[in-house]
Amino acid sequence: MVVAIPxxxxxxxxLPPSGKVFTGVAMGYxxxxxxxRTGHKPSVWEQFVSFGxxxxxxxxxxxxxGTRLMLALTTAPSQDAPGTISPGRIATGHGDRWLxxxxxxxxxxxxxxxLRFLGxxxxxxxxxxxxxxxxxxxxxxxxxxxxxxxxxxxAVIMRGTGADQINHELARLHEPKLRVHVDGLAPAEVxxxxxxxxxxxxxxxxxxxxxxxxxSRWVDWIGTSFYSKFARFSWLSAYYSRFAARFxxxxxxxxxxxxxxxxxxxxxxxxxWTRQHSRTRMxxxxxxxxxxxxxxxxxxxxxxxxxxxxxxxSLFL
Numbered sequence: 341m342v343v344a345i346p347x348x349x350x351x352x353x354x355l356p357p358s359g360k361v362f363t364g365v366a367m368g369y370x371x372x373x374x375x376x377r378t379g380h381k382p383s384v385w386e387q388f389v390s391f392g393x394x395x396x397x398x399x400x401x402x403x404x405x406g407t408r409l410m411l412a413l414t415t416a417p418s419q420d421a422p423g424t425i426s427p428g429r430i431a432t433g434h435g436d437r438w439l440x441x442x443x444x445x446x447x448x449x450x451x452x453x454x455l456r457f458l459g460x461x462x463x464x465x466x467x468x469x470x471x472x473x474x475x476x477x478x479x480x481x482x483x484x485x486x487x488x489x490x491x492x493x494x495a496v497i498m499r500g501t502g503a504d505q506i507n508h509e510l511a512r513l514h515e516p517k518l519r520v521h522v523d524g525l526a527p528a529e530v531x532x533x534x535x536x537x538x539x540x541x542x543x544x545x546x547x548x549x550x551x552x553x554x555x556s557r558w559v560d561w562i563g564t565s566f567y568s569k570f571a572r573f574s575w576l577s578a579y580y581s582r583f584a585a586r587f588x589x590x591x592x593x594x595x596x597x598x599x600x601x602x603x604x605x606x607x608x609x610x611x612x613w614t615r616q617h618s619r620t621r622m623x624x625x626x627x628x629x630x631x632x633x634x635x636x637x638x639x640x641x642x643x644x645x646x647x648x649x650x651x652x653x654s655l656f657l
Contacts, residue, residue, distance in 0.1 A: 364624035386410035423467030428481025431489035447526030592622035
């Protein structure tokens with residue numbers, strides 16, 4: 341069941357039913373381990389896809405398991421790896437061919453998709469962030485202003501109904517028209533997901549999440565990453581108030597997981613925080629790509645038990 345309540349942008353945020361929370365898993369090529377350990381089949385499967393790479397494998401995985409799909413679009417295969425394109429070049433249309441192809445794939449998929457574009461854009465370890473971890477600027481093409489222009493271009497293409505309509509919207513934004521020919525676009529249910537870190541890495545003013553805010557019209561969901569290794573709930577609550585509550589948007593944990601710290605109270609606290617913050621409508625546990633990776637629940641039996649107990653609640657779909 342989809343409750344398609346229009347956002348201020350005219351798009352559907354693709355919410356769960358009223359009073360419910362979608363659960364999900366990020367990464368990996370199977371869901372069996374998570375299901376066995378939690379007794380819970382996730383509703384959403386998130387995969388990371390780099391510019392220039394086909395997303396069809398991720399679509400096929402979600403389709404085969406009957407889950408919704410979240411695509412985390414990046415410009416590099418991993419953190420601390422070089423990127424293939426800058427936000428500035430995306431903003432001026434140099435990624436149009438790939439974006440239009442992706443939009444066609446999502447239309448053919450025919451199921452709801454959450455598009456997490458350049459998540460953690462204020463994390464220096466990501467190739468598209470404005471600063472290196474040494475504090476050096478990556479240049480104007482990586483600035484927060486370039487990110488916002490790129491975000492809007494991607495949103496226009498993903499929400500678009502055809503070339504004329506897309507080019508009209510781009511002209512209104514004073515951005516270049518499409519660099520590729522578009523014959524037609526099948527309808528697609530795509531929600532745009534904005535997910536900076538609650539504070540920059542490093543914690544400097546130029547990486548404050550507010551600098552990357554594209555405006556309420558362009559965002560369908562607000563989210564962030566949250567791990568037991570850095571469990572700062574005061575920061576999380578302040579971020580929620582500043583963006584999700586202020587702009588009346590649904591909120592998600594786009595990534596959350598156990599990391600080094602295996603205290604099961606972290607799980608209980610995340611689920612309790614979710615109940616106390618009613619705009620939270622999705623929790624995506626990051627199991628990681630490797631079956632023996634650092635976030636896998638096999639390393640944290642007490643947390644696994646707490647999660648199994650917590651997800652048994654009818655709140656979580």
